[in-house]
Amino acid sequence: MASRALSDLHPQLQPLAEAFLRRSRDAGVEPLITCTWRSADEQNALYAKGRSQPGPIVTHARAGQSAHNAMRYGNPAARAFDVVPLIAGKPMWDADHPHWQIMGAIGVELGLNWYGRPDAPFREFPHFELPREVL
Ligand SMILES: [Zn+2]
DSSP states (O other): OOOOOGGGGGHHHHHHHHHHHHHHHHHTOEEEOOOOOOOHHHHHHHHTTTBBSSSSOSOOOTTTTSSOOOTTTEEEOOOOOEEEEEETTTTOOOSSSHHHHHHHHHHHHHOEETSTTOSSSSSTTEEOOOOOTTO
């Protein structure tokens, strides 16, 4: 089971994720973190979806290539989190819902790389990533 714990994020991403949640709630959005860190096996299982396994393609990253797999000093230190807005307690996956753009703007304001931005190479609205410059 992939982690949803903020403590499994890179130390510089933890306070940004907390600020992201706070600012989103202040803006009337209720974000649910669906994933912070995931293991190599979990990443490969996701990669198999839409390829050797049924379903749509959900990732272009194999184990070790995803920001969600990052480790630091032998501990999980994910460089990205995935989030979905809740509407009346239920996840709103439709990317046309305005709450996605509110969350996106807040993430970008915090300096995060939002994969829902129009020029993202592979648009992935739930994905917010620490910039590569942060080591
Ligand atoms: Zn992600």
